[in-house]
Amino acid sequence: MTEIDDTSAREENSSRRRILDCAARLFRHKGYGATSLRDIAAESGxxxxxxxYHFASKDEIVIDILNIGVARVHDTVRSAIDALAKTATYADTIRAAIHAHLRALHEADDYTSANVRIFGQVPETVRDAHLAIRRAYEETWSKLLTAAFEAGELRPTMDPQLVLALLLRSLNASLEWFDPKKGPVERIAATFSELVLRGAVDEAPAVAKRRA
Amino acid sequence: MTEIDDTSAREENSSRRRILDCAARLFRHKGYGATSLRDIAAESGxxxxxxxYHFASKDEIVIDILNIGVARVHDTVRSAIDALAKTATYADTIRAAIHAHLRALHEADDYTSANVRIFGQVPETVRDAHLAIRRAYEETWSKLLTAAFEAGELRPTMDPQLVLALLLRSLNASLEWFDPKKGPVERIAATFSELVLRGAVDEAPAVAKRRA
DNA sequence: GTCTATATTTGGATAGAC
DNA sequence: GTCTATCCAAATATAGAC
Structure with a gap:
């Protein structure tokens, strides 16, 4: 019933797909609560x-969209990691994953941005039905960060799970303030990576500088 | 009409205050859409x-709660900064501000957590009415980070505004995954600070380490 | 200040014609 | 597969008694 992603659903069922496309665009821009079935129908003609005839309920539409959104980000990130040479460092890998995640979010995909936008707005039942897919994606990040930690590439004071939560949320939050029309995604990807990997401070922290 | 914060409203008007307290608690835990005026009334007895009789509309209640939430975080952070010695470094100041922001969010205040939780859920008109208060708070952070940047304490590649957006959002997002019952706020405050100020990587980035 | 009762609107969902 | 018509529930908001 509920499709896991778009690739498994091919191109058949074109009106179902058109409805989802329209709904994703509306959810992305208006949010969950402000988008009615009448809106979605009108947009779909x-x-x-x-x-x-195509869906059993509004929930079914929303769950489909949430799942497709995460699946697309997951695929993009996994491909980017797999494309790296075997000699890539953990830092390189984390950088590539950050870049891929941001690309998936910002490159005009209604599903990925709708996911981030409405996830906090949908009823709990919908969230629950979507959680497994989301956890599977986070598992990819968890493995990467844990491996980096165990290899000694993260400070011993860092908890990989905490870094994971912190990093993913702030990558997603970039949808609320970053406008790809005003600059390339590469720019914030580089800043994110530098911040996470090396911090924002220029010098060794031992060198104390007075305020104002 | 709409109060800016709780201090200006004193203790008079106790039923108005009781309604706001109940509404804040409900918004915090159930979200904006799932909290009806009937719920708020029932909770308020x-x-x-x-x-x-006390409010002109649901919007007025929500706007009050949003404003009070930000005002409390703002006050907490400003006090923490003011309490520092004049010899404090920018790093010290940023650390103190991070700690204060997290304390204000996690120490059982329904207004601050309701604010973060429902800000993305309320109608645009409500958000607009609340924006000025929010911007005033962000201005405090903006001044701090810009000053640190101009003093040369942030890497030249860092954009203070970008660091600001990134940092504040991820501090707020901690409400979604951090449970103060399972550990002190100090712990994540320290991790956040270390991550932002020094990064997560243990060694100099020039030392390349192979993956797996 | 709070109540009861109700107006009004909106949105999800169903039934049956075509 | 899509339409029209309609049901039903829920929520904001108002009016007037007490």
């Missing part, structure tokens, strides 16, 4: 009642 | 219609 049909009437509200007709949606029920 | 009255009927839905009676709320309109």
């Amino acid at each position: 049909m009437k509200a009642g007709s949606l029920y | 009255m009927k839905a219609g009676s709320l309109y």
Whole structure:
């Protein structure tokens, strides 16, 4: 019933796909609560009642969109990691993953940005139905950061799970303040990476500088 | 009409205050969409219609709560900064501000956590009415980070505004994954500070280490 | 100040014609 | 597959009694 991602659903079922596309765009820009089935139907060129031929409920539409969004980010990040040479350092890998995640979010994909936007707005039942897919993606990051930690590339004071939570949330939050029209994604990707890998401070912290 | 913060409203008007307290608690735990005026009234020990003697609309209640939440965080952070010795470094100041922000969020204050939780859920009109207060708080951070940058304490490649957006969002996002019952706020405050100030990587980045 | 009762609107969902 | 028509529930908001 509920598709895991778009690749498994091919191109058949084109009106179902059109409905999802329209709904994703509306959810992305108006949020979950402000998007009604009538809105989605109008955007799709049909009437509200007709949606029920393709979907059993609004929840089913939303869950599909949430799942597709995460699957696309997951695929993009996994491909980027796999494309690296075997000699790549953990730092290189983390950098590549950060870049890929940001690309997936910002390169005009309604599904990925709708996911981040509405995840905190949907009813708990919907979130629960979507959680497994989301956890699978976080597992990819968890493995990467844990491996880096065990290899001694992260400070011993760092908890990989904490870094994971902190990093993923702030990457997602970039949707709220970064406008790709005003600069390339590469720019914030580089800043994110530098910040996470080396921090924002220029010098050794032992050198104390007075305020103002 | 709409109060800026709680201090200006004193203790008078105790039922208005009780309504706000109950609403903040409900918004914090159930979110904006799932909290009705009936819920708020029931929690406050009255009927839905009676709320309109104290408030003109649901929006007015929500805006008050959003404003109070930010004002409390702002006060906490400003106090923490002011309490530092004049010899404090920028790094010290940033650390203190991070700690204060996290304390304000996690120490059982329904207003501050409701703010973070529902800000992305409220109608645009409500967000707009609240924006000025929020911007005033961000200005405090902006001044701090810009000063640190101009003093040469941040890497030249760092954009203070970008660090600001990134840092504040991830501090707020900690509400979604950190449970103060399982560990002191100090712990994540230290990790956040270390991450932002020095990064997560243990060694100089020039030393390349192979993966797996 | 708070109540009861109700107006009004909106949105998810269903039934049956075509 | 899509339409029209409609049901039903929930929520904001108002009016007037007490």
